[in-house]
Amino acid sequence: MLAILAAIVFGFALLLDFLNTNLGAPDLFNNWTLALIGFLLLSLYLAGVGRGPGGSGRGRWYYGRRPGRG
Template identity: 75%
Template sequence: MFAVLAAIVFGFALLLDFLGTNLGAPDLFNVHTLMLIGFLLLSLHLAGYGRSRGRWYRRRRPGVG
């Protein structure tokens, strides 16, 4: 989940960099800030946070055995 959010943030930062805009607040939302947010989300994903646990079965899993 965090990896998808990081990809969205990185894509938005890349779009802002290509267009050369600052969204009216150059000190708050610039490309470097968005990249740091993306790196934070990516590191949380790699640390295992936001990972779906999958489906738990009470009996045998389908397709096994």
């Protein structure tokens, strides 16, 4: 989830850069600030904070006979 949020933040920063706008607050929403937020989210994801791709700690998700195994 954090990697998806990082991708959204990076995409938003790229869009602001392409449109050459600062949303009326040049010190609050500049490209470097959004890049740092994206890097923070990406580093938290890589550090294992939050749920990863497999869902941390779920264990087996299917109990009983597996279909198609005869």
